[in-house]
Each structure stands twice: as C-alpha cells, then as structure tokens.
Amino acid sequence: MKTEGGPPLNLNPEPHAASDRRRLRGGAPIQIGLLGCGTVGGGVLRLLAENSGYLAERAGVPLVVKRVVVRDLEKERVAALDRGVLTTNPEEVVDDPAIDVVVEVMGGETPARALIERAIDRGKGVVTANKLLLAAHGPALLARASARQVDLAFEGAVGGGIPIIRTLRDAFASDWVERVTAILNGTCNYILTRMRDTGASFDAALREAQALGYAEADPSLDVDGHDAAHKLIVLAMLAFGAQVDSADVHTSGIRSIEEADHRYADRFGYTIKHLAIGRDLGDSIELRVHPTLIPKQSVLANVSGVLNAVLLEGRAVGPSLVYGRGAGDLPTAVSVVSDILDVARSIASGVAGMQGRGMSIKPRAVRPLGEIVSRYYLRFAVEDRPGVMGRLAGTLGDAGVSIEQIVQQGPTSSGAAPAGGAAARQPAVDVVLITHDAREGLVRNALDAIAREQFLREPVHLFRIEEP
Template structure:
C-alpha cells in the first residue's frame, strides 16, 4: 500500500487534534483511501513542551524548511494561524508543487486569491474546509454538491462564542458582561474576545463563503460588521415577546445591483430554523435556485471538529495524489461584482427608544419617521414612568432612510436615547 507523508506546520489545539485523528483512525483511513498517511515532520516553537500526546522527538523541528522541503512530505498542513509568516510558508509549499491544507480564515479572507494563483501556477491545490464552521463541510457543499446552483443567499451563525453568549443571556437572563465572563470560564471565549464579540471572526468566514458562492472576490475588510456588545437582556426579552430570537448573523446575498455581505445582530423569527441553534453550535442556511432552501448544522469550532475537517482535506489531497491528479481546484472568483454599501440594504428594523412618558410624544416620533418615509408596523410602550421604553418595528425600509430618521430622533427633546437598533431577518 502506498504511503503519503504529512508535514504539520503547528501543533497547537488544531494541530494536536489532527495528529490524534490521523493516529487513532489510521487503519480506517487507510482502508477507505487505499493508501497510508504518515506524519513525517512537525513545526513547533518549543520541542520540549508537553502537549499531552506522545510524539516521537525526531518528528519535531523549529525550522519551517525542514517541513516544507522535506522529501517525504507530500502534503503540507498549516495549522499555525495568523497571517505572517504563515503566508510565506504556504506560498513556499505551493510553489514547490506540494498539496497544502489550511484552517486559516484570517489568511484566506485577506490573501486567498494570491495563494490560489500560486497554486495554479505550480499545478497543485489548496484545501481549506476547516477555515469556516469547523466540522460542518460547507466549503465542499458550495464548491461541489451545490455547484450546479446559482446561490441566492447565505445566512449563517458561524461564531460559536457569540451564539453561546446570546443563548445564555436568553436562558439565564444574564447581562452581556456576565455571559461573556461565563464563556471565558468555559474556554469558549479568549481573554481578549474582541474578534468574536465584535463580529470580526464571522466577517472573515462570510467573506470566504461569499467569494465561493458568488464567484467574486470578497475580502474581510469589505464586510460590514457590527458586534453584540450593545445587546441587553431587555432587547432579548422584548424580541421574544414579539416572536423573535436575537442572533449574530453573517449574511451574503446577490441582488441585481451587486453583492451584500455583512455581519450584525439580527431578530430571527422563532419559526426560522436558525432561531433554534443554541450554545456553541453553528448553522449555515443556503438558498439556491435549484436546491431551494437547505441548512447545515454542527460544531463550528474545537479541537476535534476542526481536526475532522482538516483531516478530510488531507484525505482528499491524498486521493488526488494516489490517482495522479493535481491542480483540480482553480479559484472560482472569475467574476467582478460590486459590493454594495450597508446604506443600500433594505430590511425591517427593531428599535428600542427611551422617551418621555407624556401626551404627544409618540405623535412626534411617528412624524419624524414619516419625514424619512419610514413606515411603522408596530409600536408598543413597554414601561411607564418619567421615561418609558418604546419598542417599534418598521416595515421594510432602506437603511439610509432608517439612519436618517434615527439621527432626527436623537435630537428630539422628548427622546432620551435611541437605546438600540437591530435589523430583522425577513422570512
């Protein structure tokens, strides 16, 4: 039976998981693949560090060239993370014609096109299933299973940390700070959680998915992003009373004018499948012209779910090598579609205002909305007192009009604060 050598760049959480899966399931993988996979060399910072798994010392190195240029390494697996020097290592491996597997969303959301160009020039392939949604095989689904479809839209919960925080805020009536602290205690959030709670992690992932789905390059800096730190238990309570759950959604859709790609908190109807996605789980809802509506659900992060996706890519790369086929996966960003600004978005909105509780106030607020052609679908006064909570839900409106109305509301002497504005997902 033939054998293919694996070179690991990194042996952190994901790298350790990949090594474990390759060792534990080696016989099963060999039987399914028809070839053996052997880890030949591993790049680490400290060869003496205890990683909780038995690794022969002669496999470890602190020299990246010892992995990339090793004659027995056929597939280079990048699980280091970060952009530099990772990009350089990946480019070097691809330029040598080696198959490369990566889980690096940061790298791909910024430099994916350049890396695919290097792979194409060298006649090899770059695999990246684990870069989005962990154990959910969404990249393969978009590139292969749904390749006959014109994808119309992608809506996803693709950050488990924020979904856990919002779930705990709803279930236990926690405020944001306490729910975040709990997520950190469980290891779901980093000590510096900004990438998650500010929506940046989800933005990187939706940039990758949108690029594949719509055949047009979308980079991370182009994605409109809002985080969840302004969400309060009051908003979650009022949303539930209206029949919604609040989720951090990553959305990408194609319109006649161009692409809309964005990440922000959203009211999701309790009847929608995404509303039931709780805790650290991820889900991606895809709409295609032929397949209709489909949803893919599973664990979006963690050592073994991510390792599952990485190892699946390793097996796919080895299968191509086994049959003498390389350079199959060209970059699919062969179109250039404009990316629309957030002001062009149209949706319904939830607003929570703090307004004086006296006659005529609501009429003044309604008049301000009317001057900007914002139609109200529902208005409810939730509290009483000197200053009361007003909850409003608009009909579908252009974002620019809503923001103009919001700016006018901020200036009204009867409005103490526009406490929150959240978009509503249309069913």
C-alpha cells in the same frame, strides 16, 4: 447486487484502484508536514493516529507525519505526537522535497502566508484552517495553487466540523447560490443563547463562556464580529465567486445587546442571533454581519449554544441547512483530516490540482449598507410625556419609514437617568417599534433627526430583522 439489464455493480472497487495508486507512487506513503500543534493540530494528530488504517485504505497509501513545527519544543503535547518529529524551523517542512502535503494550523497571517506560498511553489498540496488568512488572501492563494497544479483545501476554516466548503464547492457546483444566512461564531451564539434563556447580561454571559472555554480571555475577534466576517468572506468566495475586501463587509458585534432587547424581541415573536448574511443580487452582492431578529420558530432561531449552522438557498435546490460543532479540536480536525485525505488521494492518483479547477473568483461590488432594504427593530429610551410617541412616528414617517408595530413600556429597562434641567423631572420609558421594509439610508436619516430631540435619553438600539 445486480442492476436491471446491466452488469453487476461493484460496490468495492478498492483493490483495483488501490493497486493503481500504489503503482503510481510505488506504494510510497504520503508524507505530511504540520505547521502548528495546538488545539487543531493536536486533534489532527489524534485522528491521523486513531484512524490510520482506514485512512491508508481510503488514500491507497499510508499517511505519515514527517515533521511538526511549533514555537516551544518543551510544551506538553497530545500523546499521538512522536516528539522526534518536532522542530521550530518551518523550512524543514516547506523546503523538504519528501513532504507531499503541508498542513497549516498555526493561524495568523505571518508567517503562515509566506509558508503556504512557498509550499505551493514547491509543488506541495496544502491544507489550512486559517480563515483570517483566507479572508485576506484566499483568491490569490487559490490562483497560485491552480497555476502550480496543486490543491489548496480549507474545510476547517469555516464552521469547524460542518462540511460547508465541500457543500458549496462540490455539492452545489451545479446550482446558483442566491443567499447564505449563517451562525458562524459559537462564542456569540453561546452568549446570546444564555442571555435569552436566563436573562443574563452580556458581561455575565461572556464571563460564563470564558469559564467554560468557549470564549478567549480577549474575546474581541469573536464578540465584535470579525471572526464571523472572515468566514463570510470565505463563503462568499465559493457561493458568489466574489473577491471581497473585509472593509466592504458591514461588521458589528453583540456588545450593545441588552437584556431588554431579548425581552422585547421575544414579545414581538423574535429571537436575536448574530448572523452572517450574504445575497447575490446579480449586479452586486450583499455581505453583512450583525445581530439580527429572526422569527422564534425559524430553523436558525433554534440553533443554540456553541453550535453553528449555515442555511443556503440555491436557485434550483431551494433551502438547505448544514448544522453542527463549529469549533473545537476534534470537530475541526475531522474537516482538516478529510482535506488531507482528499489532497493525498489526488496526489497518489496523479490528479493533484483538480479541486479548484474552473473556479472563477473576481472582485464584485458590495451593496452599501445605506442601500439595503430590511425591516428594523428600534428601541428608544425617551421622556414619558405626551407627544413623544407622535414625534417619533412622525419623524420616521416624514423620512419614508412606516411602522408595523409599536409598544411603550416604562420605566426604561436600561435605567437611563434624566440628563438634568426640565428633563430631570420626567421619568424615562422604552418605546420599541418594528418597521415595515425600508431602505436603511432612510432609517438613518430619521434616526439622525431623532438624535437631536431633547426627549431622547440614550442612543437608539437598532437591529435588522430577517426572515430566513
């Protein structure tokens, strides 16, 4: 191929670049130490073995697994593991001067944090998929890596196999990301999809997800929203340059969603998704994780089952979507091994420590929930008697919250029983309404007043509405 008026394009400069790299390291392989050999670690070993030739070509030198740290030496492992490299002593990885890249796929904060810090201090490149650790200590770890001129890569930590970290760090480095709207937890998305599509209860959909291996025996981290919150904090670090305390991220899960909410959402033209939402407002940022009604025809509404998606909005680029498998051994291993390749290539080329160069991450104010402006879905189980609808609308109106749509249907779908006394004679009905844009603090004031009314049979169901 020839470029017009220029020299021929060399589409395969590899022999030259590779020989340069070999000269730099004397052709020595990049030695890898793995901390953990579970779901993700097993996938990493498989990909490193299956794609070894291609990966060596891309890195310029072979990639070799020197040590793998586990707790239990007897446990069955993937066939790609050479059992001779197993150890229970992590010091054999982080303190071994021959190991160039430490891959942390053990999870949790202790001892992962101390081991990563030690690896960085000893000048090693680090790859991790540990969102919990990054959400708590990401900025400090990145600063440490930068000071030591080593790379810290973490594509596997958010969205499993979907390339969202690179997209934010590199592809959108020239733009200003204004908004992130994401489905970041496959367990929640699976449960909500099944509730919507089959009319199943939360408990039944959770049991199904557990039977299929999509939910843990203790599903709290997923269904209570914390996993998605950790991932949102990591995304906010790259999208908004924000160092955020997890206590500042409003986090709620999906346990309170009932079948009736799916039915009413559908009737109003919406689907319920568990969303992680980030906005850069200039003087502050908005970060929240909660069930959200979004229009049925929107792109995110059609991300079903265990799939994840991140919708980014850049000031210059506009909307952009990454979408795919957000967890699992091989999808996550694709991200981790690509990180290993990147870090190895930088070491082999003598340019380690460039990944985080110029990245600025600092504390930013997170807008309190009471100050956000949104539309709301509100479902009330109330006594079926004249005047109740008027009292609801009046109380909301007095607080400055105006109603866009309202429906009444009885008897109440959740079967709320009359409390007793005079109320016991009244059947209960659902009143469901959609508000216009309102400040959340005002909505909460109105709900506090409504909570004192005798006609209310159970706590209100509140979900925010977004138009992503």
